[in-house]
Amino acid sequence: EVKELVELGVQVGVVIGGGNLFRGAGLAEAGMNRVVGDHMGMLATVMNGLAMRDALHRAYVNARVMSAIPLKGVCDDYNWADAIRELRQGRVVIFSAGTGNPFFTTDSAACLRGIEIEADVVLKATKVDGVFTADPVANPDAELYDKLCYAEVLD
Secondary structure: OHHHHHHOOOOOEEEOOOOOOOOHHHHHHOOOOHHHHHHHHHHHHHHHHHHHHHHHHHOOOOEEEEEOOOOOOOOEEOOHHHHHHHHHOOOEEEEEOOOOOOOOOHHHHHHHHHHHOOOOOOOOOOOOOOOEOOOOOOOOOOOEOOOOOHHHHHO
């Protein structure tokens, strides 16, 4: 799907998560220092970013991984102007390591990066089918909203 978008001329940036490998908040509940856990979570996103870049390269799609945490020799450091330049040159930019700060979610990073690169739209891809009344993984009784407006979210 990413390749198809690139071939249509769409500039694609991806903020990648790491929850499949590590969740810092969950281990904080088990006693781990939250900052350490979040740093480990950020590194998990870099690992996923490297895997995604490899998959894109194997599909002949040019892609760059940028990290909010400097990792010389592994991926590029995040810089908003460089990211915009890469996007304009037709490369997929994979944003990793969240915001580079603990206590911020991947969703926060996605919105921040979207604002910084002046994205027309920010889309969220996830393993669930939409917005639920509760976490559907943890609560089997969670109900999927058919329709949800901004005011309802604030309530």
